[in-house]
Amino acid sequence: MSYKEKSTLASILSGILILGAYCLYAFQPSRLAALPPGDLKPWAVTMLVFIGIGIGVTIVIQIVFHILLSVGLAVKAAVENQQNADQEIERSLKREMVEDERDKQIELKSMRIGFIVAGIGFVTALLSLVFYGSAVAMLNIMYLSFSVGSLLEGAGQLYYYRRGS
């Protein structure tokens, strides 16, 4: 499994964790009972907080991955007792981090999956407002569809990497 596949997998797992944490926190019965009906502000605040957490976790994961990759390469160089180990580590890092036309194509293809899911979710959210009149439900459907879209984008990326393109 390449560095990009591992990194994508980690992003998917963190996305699932954050989505799960949001659902557990936002839909707990005691919280729902305490919220004034129809008030969107607490929902907007919760979503903004979780978006912030998501961005933070993604950045931390990328940093941790880079560190782990460097450590792994350093250990490998030490085990193989290579001369000029530092240069070899640098070269190996560059090799792993190369982004080429296939990566861009895979990114575009999987991004399309994410947009389709988010688009369907947006329309569903509007329909829910039209038929049920609940702005809270609309907001949640939108948030969840964007989150699920992002997860499926990652899954699509993994699929295309496994398939070749």
Added chain:
Amino acid sequence: MVKKFEISNNIRRLRFFASEMTQQELAEKVGVSRQTIIAIEAGKYSPTLELAFRIADVFGVGIGEVFQCDLKGE
């Protein structure tokens, strides 16, 4: 109706005749990842024209010697 083409390549053979050039060496020479070279060699990914020319240039042959189009039918 548009005819279907299947693109095949001789990269494995050309690497062999280029002193057993490794996939990593070829990848570094053309500026892509080793995974991309693996995918191209296996026929799972069709490179852009630019990359195809760069690969041909590494082996010092024409693009037609690296990639071939097989007509599948109408």
